[in-house]
Amino acid sequence: xxxxxxxxxxxxxxxxxxxxxxxxxxxxxxxxxxxxxxxxxxxxxxxxxxxxxxxxxxxxxxxxxxxxxxxxxxxxxxxxxxxxxxxxxxxxxxxxxxxxxxxxxxxxxxxxxxxxxxxxxxxxxxxxxxxxxxxxxxxxxxxxxxxxxxxxxxxxxxxxxxxxxxxxxxxxxxxxxxxxxxxxxxxxxxxxxxxxxxxxxxxxxxxxxxxxxxxxxxxxxxxxxxxxxxxxxxxxxxxxxxxxxxxxxxxxxxxxxxxxxxxxxxxxxxxxxxxxxxxxxxxxxxxxxxxxxxxxxxxxxxxxxxxxxxxxxxxxxxxxxxxxxxxxxxxxxxxxxxxxxxxxxxxxxxxxxxxxxxxxxxxxxxxxxxxxxxxxxxxxxxxxxxxxxxxxxxxxxxxxxxxxxxxxxxxxxxxxxxxxxxxxxxxxxxxxxxxxxxxxxxxxxxxxxxxxxxxxxxxxxxxxxxxxxxxxxxxxxxxxxxxxxxxxxxxxxxxxxxxxxxxxxxxxxxxxxxxxxxxxxxxxxxxxxxxxxxxxxxxxxxx
Amino acid sequence: xxxxxxxxxxxxxxxxxxxxxxxxxxxxxxxxxxxxxxxxxxxxxxxxxxxxxxxxxxxxxxxxxxxxxxxxxxxxxxxxxxxxxxxxxxxxxxxxxxxxxxxxxxxxxxxxxxxxxxxxxxxxxxxxxxxxxxxxxxxxxxxxxxxxxxxxxxxxxxxxxxxxxxxxxxxxxxxxxxxxxxxxxxxxxxxxxxxxxxxxxxxxxxxxxxxxxxxxxxxxxxxxxxxxxxxxxxxxxxxxxxxxxxxxxxxxxxxxxxxxxxxxxxxxxxxxxxxxxxxxxxxxxxxxxxxxxxxxxxxxxxxxxxxxxxxxxxxxxxxxxxxxxxxxxxxxxxxxxx
Numbered sequence: 001x002x003x004x005x006x007x008x009x010x011x012x013x014x015x016x017x018x019x020x021x022x023x024x025x026x027x028x029x030x031x032x033x034x035x036x037x038x039x040x041x042x043x044x045x046x047x048x049x050x051x052x053x054x055x056x057x058x059x060x061x062x063x064x065x066x067x068x069x070x071x072x073x074x075x076x077x078x079x080x081x082x083x084x085x086x087x088x089x090x091x092x093x094x095x096x097x098x099x100x101x102x103x104x105x106x107x108x109x110x111x112x113x114x115x116x117x118x119x120x121x122x123x124x125x126x127x128x129x130x131x132x133x134x135x136x137x138x139x140x141x142x143x144x145x146x147x148x149x150x151x152x153x154x155x156x157x158x159x160x161x162x163x164x165x166x167x168x169x170x171x172x173x174x175x176x177x178x179x180x181x182x183x184x185x186x187x188x189x190x191x192x193x194x195x196x197x198x199x200x201x202x203x204x205x206x207x208x209x210x211x212x213x214x215x216x217x218x219x220x221x222x223x224x225x226x227x228x229x230x231x232x233x234x235x236x237x238x239x240x241x242x243x244x245x246x247x248x249x250x251x252x253x254x255x256x257x258x259x260x261x262x263x264x265x266x267x268x269x270x271x272x273x274x275x276x277x278x279x280x281x282x283x284x285x286x287x288x289x290x291x292x293x294x295x296x297x298x299x300x301x302x303x304x305x306x307x308x309x310x311x312x313x314x315x316x317x318x319x320x321x322x323x324x325x326x327x328x329x330x331x332x333x334x335x336x337x338x339x340x341x342x343x344x345x346x347x348x349x350x351x352x353x354x355x356x357x358x359x360x361x362x363x364x365x366x367x368x369x370x371x372x373x374x375x376x377x378x379x380x381x382x383x384x385x386x387x388x389x390x391x392x393x394x395x396x397x398x399x400x401x402x403x404x405x406x407x408x409x410x411x412x413x414x415x416x417x418x419x420x421x422x423x424x425x426x427x428x429x430x431x432x433x434x435x436x437x438x439x440x441x442x443x444x445x446x447x448x449x450x451x452x453x454x455x456x457x458x459x460x461x462x463x464x465x466x467x468x469x470x471x472x473x474x475x476x477x478x479x480x481x482x483x484x485x486x487x488x489x490x491x492x493x494x495x496x497x498x499x500x501x502x503x504x505x506x507x508x509x510x511x512x513x514x515x516x517x518x519x520x521x522x523x524x525x526x527x528x529x530x531x532x533x534x535x536x537x538x539x540x541x542x543x
Numbered sequence: 544x545x546x547x548x549x550x551x552x553x554x555x556x557x558x559x560x561x562x563x564x565x566x567x568x569x570x571x572x573x574x575x576x577x578x579x580x581x582x583x584x585x586x587x588x589x590x591x592x593x594x595x596x597x598x599x600x601x602x603x604x605x606x607x608x609x610x611x612x613x614x615x616x617x618x619x620x621x622x623x624x625x626x627x628x629x630x631x632x633x634x635x636x637x638x639x640x641x642x643x644x645x646x647x648x649x650x651x652x653x654x655x656x657x658x659x660x661x662x663x664x665x666x667x668x669x670x671x672x673x674x675x676x677x678x679x680x681x682x683x684x685x686x687x688x689x690x691x692x693x694x695x696x697x698x699x700x701x702x703x704x705x706x707x708x709x710x711x712x713x714x715x716x717x718x719x720x721x722x723x724x725x726x727x728x729x730x731x732x733x734x735x736x737x738x739x740x741x742x743x744x745x746x747x748x749x750x751x752x753x754x755x756x757x758x759x760x761x762x763x764x765x766x767x768x769x770x771x772x773x774x775x776x777x778x779x780x781x782x783x784x785x786x787x788x789x790x791x792x793x794x795x796x797x798x799x800x801x802x803x804x805x806x807x808x809x810x811x812x813x814x815x816x817x818x819x820x821x822x823x824x825x826x827x828x829x830x831x832x833x834x835x836x837x838x839x840x841x842x843x844x845x846x847x848x849x850x851x852x853x854x855x856x857x858x859x860x861x862x863x864x865x866x867x868x869x870x871x872x873x874x875x876x877x878x879x880x881x
Contacts (some may be wrong), residue, residue: 052734053702089671126671136703143671173664177629263733303766306798308830349738350766 019046019058020134023065033069033101036062040078042344042354055346055354056088057134063094064129071101080109081356081374083116085268089125092116092144096151097129105158106198113148113155114165119268120144121174145179153186156193163187231340231366234333236298238326239311246333249326250366254389255294256280256382257360259343261301261352262313271317273297273357276376278318281325283379284386290324292390297327300343303350305329344373361385364393459486459509466516473516474523481512565589569596578610585616590623597624605634611645618648622655626663633669640676646685653691678703681719693719697728704728705735712740723757730761738765745771755781756788763792769800776804783817790818794825802826802834810844816859823866827873836877846871 019039026035038044039062047055063079066072071079075098082095096116099109124144128137152159152166159166169175170183234246250257258277264270277297284290297314299305305313310327321327330337337343344356359377361370370385372378463486466479485508492501515523568588573596575581581603591600600621603609609617618635625631638644639652656673659666666673680692681704696704708725711718718725722744729737744750745758745768759775762768775781776789794801805822808814823845829835836842845867 049736051702051705051736052732053700053705054736057702122667122670124671126675173627174667176665176668179668265734304764304796348734348736351733351738353734 020061020132023061023134024132027065027068029069031070033066033072033075036065036069037072037074040075042346042356043338043342044346047346047354049348050353051348052353053088056086057090057136059354060088060090060094060127061129061134063091063098066098066101069101070103071098076102077374080112083112083119084375085119085266085272085357086116087119087123087266087268089120089123089144090127092120093127093142093147094129096144096147099151100154104198105155105195107155107158107161108199109155110152110159110162113151114162116148117145117169120148121172145175146182149179149182149186152183153189156190157195158197159186159190160193160197163190166190231333231336234336234340235331236328237307237331238328239307239314239321241307243331246337247366249294249296249328250362251364253292253294253324253364254386254393255296255362255366256386257296257298257341257362259298259300259341259345259355259358261299261355262305262309263301263352264355269355269357273359274314274317274319276379278320280379280382281320283383287383287387289383289386289390292393293324293386295325298337299327299329300345300352300355301350302329302331302334341368361389363389462513466512469516474518474520477527478512478516481515482509485509485512569593572596573599578613581613582610582616585613585620588620591620592624597621601625601631601634605638607644611648614645614648615651618651618655622658626659627665629665629669632659632663632666633672636669636673636676640679642684646688649685649688650691653688657695674699674701677701681707690720690724694728697731700732700735705732705737709737709740712737712744723751723753726754726757726761730757733764738762738767742768742771745775752782752785755785759785759788759792763796769793769797772796773800773804777808779814783815786815786818787821790821790825798830799834802829806838806841810841810848812848816857816863820859820863820866823863823870827866827870832877836874839878842871842874842878845874 022035022039026032029035039046039059042055042059047058050058063082066075066079079095079098082091086092086095096113099113126141126143128139128141130140131137152162166183166187170180170187175183231246235243236246236249237243249255256277258273260270260273262270274297277295281290281295284293284295297310297319299310306329310329311321314321314327319325319327338345341358341360344358345352346354356374357376359372359382360368361372361382363369369389370382372382463479463482466482467476470476470479485505488501488508489505492498493505515526518526565588568584569591572581572584572588572591573593575584585600591597600617604614604617604621606614625635635652636656639649639656641649656666660670660673674696677692677696678701680688681696683689683692693704693708697708704719707717707719708729711720711725712722715722720728726737726741726744729735729741741758741761742765745755745762750758755775759772762772772789772793776786776793778786781789790801790805793804805826808822809819809826811819826835848867
């Protein structure tokens with residue numbers, strides 16, 4: 001199953017072809033919905049520099065195309081987000097159409113469709129997905145409410161729970177007679193449909209500490225460590241004009257961060273985000289975490305949102321502002337913030353043109369441990385995650401004294417620096433790393449099985465380079481280690497399918513590459529030192 | 544007590560009289576057969592409420608043979624009664640989109656439609672159709688209707704009209720409205736992509752001052768336009784009104800940076816008095832008195848402008864002198880409190 005965090009890799013594949021061409025091609029290839037997945041992310045480069053209307057229209061064409069290609073599971077949160085929050089007719093119509101790309105109707109979609117009716121009933125408009133160039137057209141027009149109605153019809157028996165709500169909509173004075181008739185027809189279809197109902201859907205818990213897989217945790221931990229160096233450059237200014245660094249505020253206690261901006265014209269997004277953050281603050285206090293957790297709202301719009309504006313905006317929505325509850329703008333390092341959080345936002349110049357709703361849970365190192373995106377976060381989930389972090393921190397603090405922890409950090413920093421210094425700059429060695437990581441983790445990527453021959457070829461190329469360069473570099477030891485790694489991976493990892501073998505193989509090949517890239521004099525010292533150690537150990541053993 | 548009773552008695556009598564007058568007017572309208580009597584009856588009635596009267600008024604309104612003045616009056620008098628009648632509203636919108644109808648009637652329908660957007664639920668249900676009609680009016684032969692439709696669509700942040708307005712700025716022969724108006728309408732939506740085009744217009748020295756003023760308003764909160772607006776504020780070759788608009792825009796968007804720009808303007812004896820006065824006034828009312836009055840050097844410089852201030856030659860010079868006096872008083876209070 002393609003998951004949301006696989007999408008960044010796909011995005012790079014589609015940087016070159018024009019978006020309209022990709023959509024048109026996908027529409028004629030049923031089952032090719034995954035080609036469109038990269039365009040669902042608000043931060044896709046295609047949307048940079050465009051007006052908000054244009055971005056929404058183009059995204060709408062992507063959603064509408066899922067009706068023809070089928071709707072991949074990974075796209076569903078994006079579709080539901082639109083139905084939950086958007087008032088723009090183009091997007092809502094397209095999202096309703098996209099749902100009909102699912103293989104089967106699901107009862108869990110109904111609340112989202114009903115929400116969309118409420119969102120769009122005063123702002124509906126005629127829209128068209130006729131143009132291959134993603135342009136506005138007067139041909140084959142539809143409206144958001146009409147498409148929602150059609151989707152209810154498609155849901156059939158799965159929408160039975162919503163019949164009472166649909167009947168209420170029929171009585172709504174804000175609905176035209178034509179739509180009233182259409183909704184009535186949908187009710188008739190629903191009531192007469194005898195198909196069994198699928199009640200699975202649509203729980204999308206945030207990706208976080210409570211449900212993340214082991215390897216995903218490792219991957220995230222490595223990514224966070226790397227990125228955390230970048231966030232040291234981030235400077236923030238709070239609602240009282242106090243300036244802090246990212247590290248100063250977000251380390252020491254677990255934290256919750258949301259993003260917003262005061263010029264957001266969608267009341268279901270930023271305004272609601274801050275209002276819900278206020279509610280979360282109350283729930284955190286009630287749960288007893290008020291003082292153990294930091295809460296922050298950070299503006300996407302650092303230029304416009306000065307401290308006075310942010311303070312007024314957040315206070316008007318009832319948010320508590322104090323030492324542990326702050327609202328920030330980014331004074332320096334916005335690029336790092338965008339990359340570190342992989343924020344779902346895009347800009348036209350300095351102005352936000354489109355964004356998602358997102359909440360992040362950070363541990364007491366400031367590392368991201370939970371993400372709640374697209375759909376409204378569930379307070380219980382967030383509080384559960386924070387509770388675990390607070391508990392974990394409390395246990396850690398009692399076990400490791402303040403004296404030992406800095407020492408461990410210092411050692412880790414030294415080791416990391418050592419690895420970075422000696423990281424191979426040789427392209428062959430780099431290819432070896434990529435192929436090692438690729439082969440040992442490729443079972444996560446369904447489509448990448450086709451790359452197996454390439455990974456093996458790169459590994460063999462690396463071995464050849466090590467062998468040929470042995471005389472000039474550090475001898476045959478790196479070659480023997482890397483060969484052992486390859487043998488371990490092929491025999492135990494692929495044939496005997498031992499997962500542990502993958503990690504052993506990584507270790508051997510990395511060590512081989514590391515030793516190969518070491519300066520010869522350093523390698524000699526290390527070898528002499530190791531030999532001396534072995535001699536001493538041998539003598540002691542035989543005494 | 545007796546006074547209250549008298550008051551209620553008189554009120555009751557007035558209401559009854561008004562009711563009787565209304566009923567008489569309705570009856571007169573129902574009975575009227577020729578144009579003159581219909582017109583007179585419509586003028587005498589505040590509105591039409593009886594179903595029969597409403598039906599008669601609608602027949603008159605939708606009949607192209609009816610006298611224009613009668614149709615105009617019928618529209619106004621019957622509007623409240625048909626505000627939730629979807630069929631009647633659709634026919635009304637039909638008049639708006641029909642270029643064979645008299646322009647005066649179509650303009651009146653447009654005005655009444657604007658009222659209905661606030662007051663009528665049924666009209667809200669027809670919004671999609673209404674927007675489509677407005678888009679059609681962008682090609683209408685009536686200039687006034689074209690401009691009204693353009694403005695209404697801009698209020699709705701309609702993408703089509705935003706594209707047309709931008710196209711009009713780049714190619715004036717295709718313009719729907721004047722450049723100043725186009726920029727004003729585009730600025731209704733800060734998320735529209737007008738910034739580079741409008742910035743180019745503002746940078747052009749040949750641009751008309753009215754257009755510049757609208758451009759400055761539109762670009763006030765655009766970070767990329769900040770240096771441009773600052774330059775205009777400092778440019779003595781620009782018209783005063785343009786520079787004052789720049790000052791107001793800069794102060795609203797970049798208040799902390801505005802202090803650094805405003806102070807040299809205030810102290811510059813060669814500067815226009817109007818600009819100096821406006822800058823000093825803005826500084827005096829800055830949100831953080833500390834940032835303004837803590838600068839003792841600046842305060843002393845304003846105080847020492849005594850000699851140049853004594854040579855006030857005009858009313859605007861006098862205004863500046865008065866402003867400077869107020870500023871010094873305020874500064875003294877602030878500094879003494881510290």
